[in-house]
Amino acid sequence: xxxxxxxxxxxxxxxxxxxxxxxxxxxxxxxxxxxxxxxxxxxxxxxxxxxxxxxxxxxxxxxxxxxxxxxxxxxxxxxxxxxxxxxxxxxxxxxxxxxxxxxxxxxxxxxxxxxxxxxxxxxxxxxxxxxxxxxxxxxxxxxxxxxxxxxxxxxxxxxxxxxxxxxxxxxxxxxxxxxxxxxxxxxxxxxxxxxxxxxxxxxxxxxxxxxxxxxxxxxxxxxxxxxxxxxxxxxxxxxxxxxxxxxxxxxxxxxxxxxxxxxxxxxxxxxxxxxxxxxxxxxxxxxxxxxxxxxxxxxxxxxxxxxxxxxxxxxxxxxxxxxxxxxxxxxxxxxxxxxxxxxxxxxxxxxxxxxxxxxxxxxxxxxxxxxxxxxxxxxxxxxxxxxxxxxxxxxxxxxxxxxxxxxxxxxxxxxxxxxxxxxxxxxxxxxxxxxxxxxxxxxxxxxxxxxxxxxxxxxxxxxxxxxxxxxxxxxxxxxxxxxxxxxxxxxxxxxxxxxxxxxxxxx
Ligand code: BG6
Numbered sequence: 001x002x003x004x005x006x007x008x009x010x011x012x013x014x015x016x017x018x019x020x021x022x023x024x025x026x027x028x029x030x031x032x033x034x035x036x037x038x039x040x041x042x043x044x045x046x047x048x049x050x051x052x053x054x055x056x057x058x059x060x061x062x063x064x065x066x067x068x069x070x071x072x073x074x075x076x077x078x079x080x081x082x083x084x085x086x087x088x089x090x091x092x093x094x095x096x097x098x099x100x101x102x103x104x105x106x107x108x109x110x111x112x113x114x115x116x117x118x119x120x121x122x123x124x125x126x127x128x129x130x131x132x133x134x135x136x137x138x139x140x141x142x143x144x145x146x147x148x149x150x151x152x153x154x155x156x157x158x159x160x161x162x163x164x165x166x167x168x169x170x171x172x173x174x175x176x177x178x179x180x181x182x183x184x185x186x187x188x189x190x191x192x193x194x195x196x197x198x199x200x201x202x203x204x205x206x207x208x209x210x211x212x213x214x215x216x217x218x219x220x221x222x223x224x225x226x227x228x229x230x231x232x233x234x235x236x237x238x239x240x241x242x243x244x245x246x247x248x249x250x251x252x253x254x255x256x257x258x259x260x261x262x263x264x265x266x267x268x269x270x271x272x273x274x275x276x277x278x279x280x281x282x283x284x285x286x287x288x289x290x291x292x293x294x295x296x297x298x299x300x301x302x303x304x305x306x307x308x309x310x311x312x313x314x315x316x317x318x319x320x321x322x323x324x325x326x327x328x329x330x331x332x333x334x335x336x337x338x339x340x341x342x343x344x345x346x347x348x349x350x351x352x353x354x355x356x357x358x359x360x361x362x363x364x365x366x367x368x369x370x371x372x373x374x375x376x377x378x379x380x381x382x383x384x385x386x387x388x389x390x391x392x393x394x395x396x397x398x399x400x401x402x403x404x405x406x407x408x409x410x411x412x413x414x415x416x417x418x419x420x421x422x423x424x425x426x427x428x429x430x431x432x433x434x435x436x437x438x439x440x441x442x443x444x445x446x447x448x449x450x451x452x453x454x455x456x457x458x459x460x461x462x463x464x465x466x467x468x469x470x471x472x473x474x475x476x477x478x479x480x481x482x483x484x485x486x487x488x489x490x491x492x493x494x495x496x497x498x499x500x501x502x503x504x505x506x507x
Contacts, residue, residue: 015445017048018126018158019114023141024133025055025066025096028239029164031073033195034132035094037437042090043080044434048445050123053094056110058101066096079435101137107148114150125157128444132164138177142184151184162191162444165257166248167453170469171462178455191444192458196258197451198436198443200425201399205265205367206279208393208401215391216270218371219346225372225388226351227266228505229259232360234312236334236485242325249332251304254356256465260287261453262395263352266367267342276449280457287460291341298471299478301340303492304333307359310485317359317485331472331480334358337493338468351500355493359485364507365395379406379416387416390505399433400424 020038022030041047055066071091075082097113099106118125127150131141142161145151153159163181168174181190196202209216218224231254237245245253264283271278293301306320320326320334335357342352371389390404402422409415425433443451472478481490488504497503 013446013448015046015048015442016126016158016447017050017123018128018445019052019054019117020128020130020441021054021056021097021110021114022130022132023056023101023137024131025057026059026061026069027057027132027134029132030055031070032077033435033437034130034441035070036074036078037435037441039074039078039082039087039090040080040435041438041442043083043086046438046442050121051093051445052117052121054097054110054113054117055094056097056099056106058098060098061096063094063096067091067094070094079432101133101140102144104144104147107144107150111148111150125154127153127157127159128162129160130162130164135166138163139180142180146184153189158189158447159185160189160191160444160447161185162193162440162452164193166252167192167257167458168462169248169252171459171466174458174462178459182455187455188449190452190455191440191449192453192455193440194257194261194453195436195440196261196395197453198438198440199395199399200433200439201393201395202262202265203439203451204401205262205393209266210270219369221346221348221350223371224350225370226353226502227370228368229262229266229352229354229366230368230504230507231259231356231365232363232488232507233356233358234360234363234486236307236317236320236359237323237326240325242323245334246326246330246332249304250334250336250356250358251465251468255336255338255354256461257453259354259356260461260464262367263354264457266369267344267347267352269344269346274450276452277454279450280454284454284456284460285344286342287457287464289342289344289347290464291343292464292467293338293340293471294467295471298468301338301496302468302478303335303337303481303490303496304472304478305335305357305481305483305490305492306330306332307334307357307485308482310359310487312359312361312486319485320358331477333472333480335360335481335483335489335493337489337496339496351502353497353502353504355489355504357483357489361486361488362507363397366505366507367393367395368505369393370502370505379414392505398424398426 022034024030071087097110131138151159168177264286267286268282271282308319321328321330337355339351339353369391373387387406392402394400400423402420404418404420406416407419409417440451481492483490
């Protein structure tokens, strides 16, 4: 049965049958996200019939061994479990192709295999290449696809590419990668994935703002005091991630992409239409309007930190520098908090606060919009209470939206208390939201790039990040703050708000 929840926001075009070729097929992303996403789409009846998957990776492996390995993990992580008959049917269309990423012959052999599969099934030669390998192979994969003639669409078919993160590690490398991508595939066939854009609640930001009459008139500096975006994770460096993470850090790993994308949805102007470029034109304007934070301002407006040993859910955990594969003298941040401004008419002088950290007290991502106080007459005069209305969009977990307002306490005295109007996706719609990758894979099969980042978005986001990274790695870097694992981050991040009389919202 088709999932009604997904249907309401489904791409405007129908997804088409194709062969999905996944580069990096034995990696964690393929195992834990991509294959379970495809399987769940099949289970919901949303996967185009006849769709095939080819896993491309370096290790020797038979189709059967690949299928067995995928089944095992899918049984562990699939949100709907695994149905034996359905898995059999699904996995018969999953194949394994062994090749080095640098070996052009491997791509030619892949081409021959794709042709055979198309001929046998009688379907159109539609190909969706998913670059999910380690980032050092991205260029090799793209260039070899081109050399083997696979990036060019065949008559009657299409050829598209999804590129995973990290999309570069600074503006220079992102530009260089974009040159390779655009030299291989047309921009219209390029899908730079950011899985946060596939989360239901992220998509709901636009609906909340532009489909309701009550919010948009207030969505500006006349009525909004400030905006907070928090992404808290209780995880540390599990799964051997320490090596990658220590060369990246919180700012590059999460802020440049996921959190700035959420910010763009919150701050953008209404698009002229819902076409991919209509929406992305407005998002890129937000990135271009970010007031740069440079030089000495970085120490004033940005806090970076590392966790020390502590305890999470009654479990003792080590500090960041003691994590596996992390340099014991590391100067990489596992936490970052920023205060910045967006120089547009709408947001003139409205502070935005954003924080992201590993090993915080609990997992949760939310955006909170803090409205200005009403005139200080009548009830709130000298009340000493925080009277602000706060609209919270909970991205995960427990997706939903809440509005905080003041109400009179029952009784003869005129006392007020904050109350919450609360909407939970799970109770209102009766089932959990689909995984972000499900939606995004379907969109790419449908040729809808609205929820993928365009070249200029990625590059403008990097410009903002590069200024901060340059100050951190320049002559007199600001200090590294510390916080115990299991806490809510370093005190320096609280001070970032306290100096203007504000506080972080407690999740
Ligand atoms: C990834 C980051 O892109 O997103 C990880 O590399 C992070 O460090 C993850 O943990 C968070 O994704 P989610 O969907 O669990 O919030």
